[in-house]
Amino acid sequence: MLDNNRPTLPENMTVFERGWLSSNNLLLVGKKSSALIDSGYGLHAEQTVALVASTLAGRPLDLLLNTHLHSDHCGGNAALQNTYPDLVTHIPPGLSAHVQDWNPQALAYTPTGQQCQKFGFDALLRPGTDLQLGDQLWQVHAAPGHDPHSVILFEPVTRVLVSADALWERGFGVVFPELEGMAAFDDVAKTIDLIEALKPDIVIPGHGPAFSGVKKSIANARERLAGFVSHPEKHIKYATKVLLKFKLLEAQSLDIGSFIGWAGSTPYVVLIHERYFSTVDFFEWVDHLIEELVRSGAASRDGVMIRNAG
Ligand SMILES: [Zn+2]
Known part of the structure; x- marks a missing residue:
């Protein structure tokens, strides 16, 4: 069946669609270097490494980035770092001190009852900066709401957006700060506004297949958010x-x-x-x-x- 919402991705981009326990992973293969965005849940780490290795066909993975540090987005970091000793890992700045000291409580692995193998990092993924991934220059944007420290990544030439859990085809991720009594629905709304302003043609969400027709997803997310705000x-x-x-x-x-x-x-x-x-x-x-x-x-x-x- 032809599905109009299923876009064809640029040739150097491969999405590993992983279901819900593991986030999706996007592998970008350039002429000189390769990069992976998000690494899935720890239980699937071996599969993550296998998917990356088979697509890279003997080339090393050079860069690893996490949109945010939830266990389903960075659970494969340790295994990838073990597999590729020269791998350079970038994480958003917000919780980097807790990664440095490895504090599973502050990283929300203990509070959510989830597992994440200890990993390290080499650099920070700072909102407002650009980063060469594969052969393209990607923009890093702050995307608070689902997670106060999350970032999303946008490539303005192909207009591909990696939206993490800020926007899915239908909805968005749990707004975790709200569970602790911290208001964050406004942040969700602002992040949706930001995504609308970026005008992506293709969205690669944290979970579910890549999609186009972002307007419909934005309308859907706003409706869902309004429901949460009122109830x-x-x-x-x-x-x-x-x-x-x-x-x-x-x-x-x-x-x-x-x-x-x-x-x-x-x-x-x-x-x-x-x-x-x-x-x-x-x-x-x-x-x-x-x-x-x-x-x-x-x-x-x-x-x-x-x-x-x-
Ligand atoms: Zn998340």
Whole structure:
């Protein structure tokens, strides 16, 4: 079936579309150097290295960049750094001190109950600067909202935008600062405005296939955002389900006791319960959310076993 929203990418750009546990990766191969944007989740690190190596066909990977430091975007960093000793890694400045000291709490790996193998970095990806990736000069833009320190990357000649989790074909990523009571919906709106002003022809999102027809996605994201602004509890519920679904994607199946045990030891889930749902028993609350995942087709349940689905 012909899909008008599926663009053809410039020849030197290869997207590894990775589903939801791992973010997408964009490999740019130039005449002199190669660069990879984002590296997926740690559980898939071996696959990330294999995808990169097979496309580069014997050439080394020269540059590695992360749009932001969520576990599903930089979980392959360590494996790539081990594979390519001369690899130069750029990360956004916001949390670089915590990468330097390796603080999984401050990097949100502990609060979200997610894993990320320790990695290092060599340079900062500063908003407002340009960077040679492959044969093109890419602009680095600040894109707060989903993550206060995220950047997005834009190449003005081919008009390709790497939007990370600031804009998907349908929607955008959980607005994490809001879970901790920090207002960030305005940042989401400003980042969407920025994307609109850049007028990209092709968007490579953090998750899902590359798309064109960005206007429709922007309208969709604004509508979704307006819904969250007027009903913040909808966002909180969505965020909690995303955290639970991520765990299911990682484990594939687990019994209800282990699932609730994981939730009870995951600070973000506990914080959300305390802050918004403290009148409901924790076990019942998580059980109810799992039921909703089952009803939406994102999980299946067979006695005490919960399985990933969808
Ligand atoms: Zn993210």
